[in-house]
Amino acid sequence: MILKFWRKQCWKGELMAKKTAYMGMLTALAFVFSYIESLLPINLGVPGIKLGLANLVIIVTLYTMGIKAACTLSLVRIVLTGFTFGNPVSMIYSLAGGILSLVIMILAKRSKTFSVTGVSVLGGVFHNFGQIMVAAAVVEMASLFYYLPVLILSGTIAGVAIGMLASILIQHLIKMIEQNESK
Numbered sequence: 001m002i003l004k005f006w007r008k009q010c011w012k013g014e015l016m017a018k019k020t021a022y023m024g025m026l027t028a029l030a031f032v033f034s035y036i037e038s039l040l041p042i043n044l045g046v047p048g049i050k051l052g053l054a055n056l057v058i059i060v061t062l063y064t065m066g067i068k069a070a071c072t073l074s075l076v077r078i079v080l081t082g083f084t085f086g087n088p089v090s091m092i093y094s095l096a097g098g099i100l101s102l103v104i105m106i107l108a109k110r111s112k113t114f115s116v117t118g119v120s121v122l123g124g125v126f127h128n129f130g131q132i133m134v135a136a137a138v139v140e141m142a143s144l145f146y147y148l149p150v151l152i153l154s155g156t157i158a159g160v161a162i163g164m165l166a167s168i169l170i171q172h173l174i175k176m177i178e179q180n181e182s183k
Contacts, residue, residue: 019065030077031081034081052155055101059105059162063166074099078094079091100126117163120162124156125152132145
């Protein structure tokens with residue numbers, strides 16, 4: 001009986017260590033993707049258009065580790081990136097977009113109506129929408145909403161690309177996890 005309890009506790013500890021290591025790796029990956037994205041000069045005449053590379057990591061985390069892990073990872077990534085590559089103002093915009101995006105992606109995933117790509121598209125579009133809402137409130141200019149159609153289009157295009165890639169990664173990760181559990 002004691003041996004059985006001990007094995008169970010060791011397994012929990014081992015599992016927790018694996019989850020912690022996995023979260024550390026995902027955080028580093030999201031941080032690196034944010035850095036790479038900050039180096040890419042995308043100038044289409046509208047400020048705020050980005051590829052959303054870090055969202056790839058958030059979506060994979062949402063589907064493989066769950067809501068709590070995705071929320072934690074998103075918050076840590078935004079704060080780290082804000083302090084490293086931005087400033088407090090850019091962090092506020094990122095938080096607004098990131099939180100709204102994540103809430104919408106969680107609701108879309110839970111609805112089971114949307115594919116991974118659909119969830120990603122919604123995330124990209126609502127990230128842009130959240131940032132425009134904050135920008136319009138900060139500068140008190142509703143005219144910023146004129147940027148919204150272009151940002152919705154760019155969020156959709158980036159969301160499709162990131163979603164397709166995330167879907168492939170999730171399928172491979174699930175297979176790897178299943179293989180490891182069967183051993």
